[in-house]
Amino acid sequence: MRLLIFGPQGVGKGTQAQLLAPHFGVPHISTGDLFRENIAAGTHLGKQAQAALTAGELVSDGITQAMLADRLREDDARNGFILDGFPRTPEQADWLDAMLIGGAPVDAAIVLTAPYEVLVERALVRGRSDDTTEAIERRLAIYRERTQPLLSFYGSVVETVDADQPVQLVHQDILARVSERTGVL
Structure with a gap:
């Protein structure tokens, strides 16, 4: 589904x-949760997201899509x-x-x-x-x-x-x- x-x-x-x-x-995949998880884990994408959020900006499509692409490739999202x-x-x-x-x-x-x-x-x-x-x-x-x-x-x-x-x-x-x-x- x-x-x-x-x-x-x-x-x-x-x-x-x-x-x-x-x-x-x-x-259930929430982009907000993805941001928080990547920021907490200190990933490269998380650091980029944190910089945008700290500056009061929206996280760019490129960063959001990279995080989401990684998440959709995980086994539990296969179905x-x-x-x-x-x-x-x-x-x-x-x-x-x-x-x-x-x-x-x-x-x-x-x-x-x-x-x-x-x-x-x-x-x-x-x-x-x-x-x-x-x-x-x-x-x-x-x-x-x-x-x-x-x-x-x-x-x-x-x-x-x-x-x-x-x-x-x-x-x-x-x-x-x-x-x-x-x-x-």
Whole structure:
């Protein structure tokens, strides 16, 4: 099973990916986790990512893609994966498509949605130091501008799920949509 999970900050992508991964027996791969792991391990890529983050910049596509390529080559990802946080742009989607040539394509792109006010409230409740109202609004605007075009890119495999409901109901909705699309329960 190869799933992508999209949605703005605060919509519950990580929560759903963590629930789906054991269900399908594939790893949940988060680019944020990859950054933290590489930085903690002091890898060459981790040092480059840390330098970008320390400078207040986004980690470049080249660094992100190199980390992800290494992770997708690991044995546990051989039968699939759930990507959380990647791709974020059409260019990254092109790269992922090229990376998967010769293997199975993406089975589904799950798009989690919730009202703007709910997203802001959820992000503020997390209590992270960088989760100010202004920062959250900026990230939501960036999501709309950069990531939403991916819905067109993945058009035929997109499944939209309302994430403004209890976690278990969101999970059940995702499983039902993926089952309808792939025949896998």
